[in-house]
Amino acid sequence: MTAPLGQIKSEIVSIPADGWTLHGMVHLPAEFSGKRVGVILLHENFNTKFGTHRLFKDLGDRLAQAGFLALRYDDRGMCDSPGIRDLTIADRLADARASVNFFRMRYKLDALIGWGLCLGAAIAVHTSASHNPNERLDGLMLCSIVADPGIVSLPQYGYERVEISKVAQEFFLRGNLLHKLLNAPRSLKSWSRKLGVLARRYLRPAPKELARMKETIGKVGKLLARYEGPCVLVFGDKDSYLADFVERVNPGDKLGLTKKKFPPRQILIKDGDHTFSSREKTEELFQITLDWVGPFLLGELPPQLDIVREGSVGTSVAEAI
Amino acid sequence: MEVFYFGQPSRRLFGVLEKPQKAVEAGIVFCPPCGEEMTSTYARLARWSKELANQFAVMRFHPFGTCESGGTFQDFTYAGAVEDTATAVAYLRERTGVKRVGLFGLRFGAFVAAQAAADLQIDFLLFWSPITDLRQYFRDLLRMRLTMELVHLKPDKVKFTTKSMVEDFEAGRSVDILGYEFSPEFYRQMTGGPSWPKTLTAPKVLWLSRVAEKGQMASVPQNWTTESNSVGIQFLPELPFWEDFSSVFPSKFASASEAWLVK
Numbered sequence: 161m162t163a164p165l166g167q168i169k170s171e172i173v174s175i176p177a178d179g180w181t182l183h184g185m186v187h188l189p190a191e192f193s194g195k196r197v198g199v200i201l202l203h204e205n206f207n208t209k210f211g212t213h214r215l216f217k218d219l220g221d222r223l224a225q226a227g228f229l230a231l232r233y234d235d236r237g238m239c240d241s242p243g244i245r246d247l248t249i250a251d252r253l254a255d256a257r258a259s260v261n262f263f264r265m266r267y268k269l270d271a272l273i274g275w276g277l278c279l280g281a282a283i284a285v286h287t288s289a290s291h292n293p294n295e296r297l298d299g300l301m302l303c304s305i306v307a308d309p310g311i312v313s314l315p316q317y318g319y320e321r322v323e324i325s326k327v328a329q330e331f332f333l334r335g336n337l338l339h340k341l342l343n344a345p346r347s348l349k350s351w352s353r354k355l356g357v358l359a360r361r362y363l364r365p366a367p368k369e370l371a372r373m374k375e376t377i378g379k380v381g382k383l384l385a386r387y388e389g390p391c392v393l394v395f396g397d398k399d400s401y402l403a404d405f406v407e408r409v410n411p412g413d414k415l416g417l418t419k420k421k422f423p424p425r426q427i428l429i430k431d432g433d434h435t436f437s438s439r440e441k442t443e444e445l446f447q448i449t450l451d452w453v454g455p456f457l458l459g460e461l462p463p464q465l466d467i468v469r470e471g472s473v474g475t476s477v478a479e480a481i
Numbered sequence: 482m483e484v485f486y487f488g489q490p491s492r493r494l495f496g497v498l499e500k501p502q503k504a505v506e507a508g509i510v511f512c513p514p515c516g517e518e519m520t521s522t523y524a525r526l527a528r529w530s531k532e533l534a535n536q537f538a539v540m541r542f543h544p545f546g547t548c549e550s551g552g553t554f555q556d557f558t559y560a561g562a563v564e565d566t567a568t569a570v571a572y573l574r575e576r577t578g579v580k581r582v583g584l585f586g587l588r589f590g591a592f593v594a595a596q597a598a599a600d601l602q603i604d605f606l607l608f609w610s611p612i613t614d615l616r617q618y619f620r621d622l623l624r625m626r627l628t629m630e631l632v633h634l635k636p637d638k639v640k641f642t643t644k645s646m647v648e649d650f651e652a653g654r655s656v657d658i659l660g661y662e663f664s665p666e667f668y669r670q671m672t673g674g675p676s677w678p679k680t681l682t683a684p685k686v687l688w689l690s691r692v693a694e695k696g697q698m699a700s701v702p703q704n705w706t707t708e709s710n711s712v713g714i715q716f717l718p719e720l721p722f723w724e725d726f727s728s729v730f731p732s733k734f735a736s737a738s739e740a741w742l743v744k
Contacts, residue, residue, distance in 0.1 A: 172484055183484055185549065206726050208523045210548045213660025217549065239527045240497050242482040317727070398633040433633055437660040 202280030396432025
């Protein structure tokens with residue numbers, strides 16, 4: 161079923177969460193012909209419900225066009241949600257649980273799928289581990305997932321504390337090491353300027369929130385291994401998070417994902433970056449999403465074995481990089 | 482805090498209005514930057530708008546074709562953004578009854594604000610790092626796409642140049658820049674369109690730029706760039722915070738703005 165985009169309705173919703181109110185948008189299909197299946201879209205770090213290059217808004221429309229309901233929201237005290245909050249990882253998890261609960265109950269959903277990008281994917285995995293049946297997720301679509309705790313010390317996460325191991329990894333393991341060593345004398349001057357900054361940042365005490373964030377992200381791999389529902393991992397092959405996942409989170413299938421009864425499907429998008437930032441790659445991501453979630457409308461589960469672009473976690477990805 | 486849609490049904494706009502409980506005399510409409518800069522600065526500007534709402538009625542909106550508003554990004558144009566600013570100002574005036582209205586614009590939004598103010602009887606203008614030359618800015622957008630492709634692909638796999646992108650526009654085709662489908666109409670308006678207004682379009686102006694941006698003032702008429710009773714100019718050591726998605730806030734811009742707004 162595909163309705164014209166013009167028939168898609170969206171409504172503004174207010175989601176209660178621990179005394180806060182989250183501002184959300186629900187995309188509704190023109191009509192329901194199968195099961196009432198919702199997809200909750202969980203955005204990345206310091207971002208908002210419409211997403212980078214409007215990814216979440218457009219995906220919400222496309223899902224509604226295909227007969228799904230979709231919910232996007234802003235975290236407490238962020239963006240279009242009322243109030244001001246220095247958001248913590250605990251807030252993000254609580255907001256996700258509250259939103260799942262709200263979405264499932266208010267819209268009387270038969271099934272609810274978590275769709276997350278980057279940190280949003282990590283939040284989806286954590287939410288799936290909830291013991292509250294109203295907070296459970298019946299499927300997970302995880303794009304560019306952050307599961308390596310080292311990543312959250314990078315500047316874009318805003319904690320401004322450098323990890324020497326991460327800097328060393330960036331220097332020694334990325335790119336052509338021989339070339340780097342040959343150019344070392346020339347680079348020395350540049351590095352000597354940076355060393356002072358790095359030293360100051362290294363010596364700065366780690367913010368408690370950074371430690372909590374790292375602990376939370378550090379659990380993602382194990383929770384993913386424990387998750388029993390259908391799951392798909394999507395990466396762009398130009399995304400550095402792919403290498404982090406393969407080399408640091410799941411080297412040699414350390415998590416045992418391939419041995420699970422239903423191993424997560426894995427899809428690589430050729431020439432895709434971290435946020436699939438071209439219309440072509442975005443369209444590919446939308447198509448993959450619609451193909452994967454489609455069976456839920458019929459009350460079925462998506463196939464676990466893939467046909468194209470797929471392999472088992474820890475093998476095909478390793479080959480890809 | 483009110484979150485709502487407004488404008489004509491065929492041009493539905495998304496808006497957020499915040500104001501103190503008590504009656505206020507002045508309101509501010511935020512004019513957002515363009516494309517990915519709007520997204521990357523969204524959380525930070527939303528936070529600042531909430532802080533300002535202790536003293537002012539503050540309205541944020543999404544121009545048609547962007548974010549939560551109707552249309553696709555191909556519908557987004559410079560002229561449309563100016564038109565939507567007027568719609569937002571009218572809504573703010575009608576909804577709150579404020580006596581004075583100002584426009585705040587970041588980057589592309591500052592250019593839009595300066596232009597829109599000409600027809601709207603705006604009382605004050607606040608700019609952060611304004612784009613002063615639309616043509617140059619548009620060229621930079623094209624180069625940004627090229628740079629991204631060069632980073633992600635091997636140079637021999639990059640199949641286009643800025644020239645070929647311009648040719649696409651000239652032939653009536655839209656061009657994808659980092660996931661945003663820029664239309665030929667937007668291209669025409671940006672490259673053949675308006676320069677910075679010749680005369681001040683509001684009685685009070687505060688122009689804040691980064692130290693590194695001093696050179697860009699050359700293309701702006703002198704009455705905008707000369708300190709006077711009407712115009713305040715400050716060059717502050719800020720980072721180009723719109724270039725990333727971090728939580729880094731331009732506190733120097735914000736402090737200078739708040740001090741000026743309170744006056």
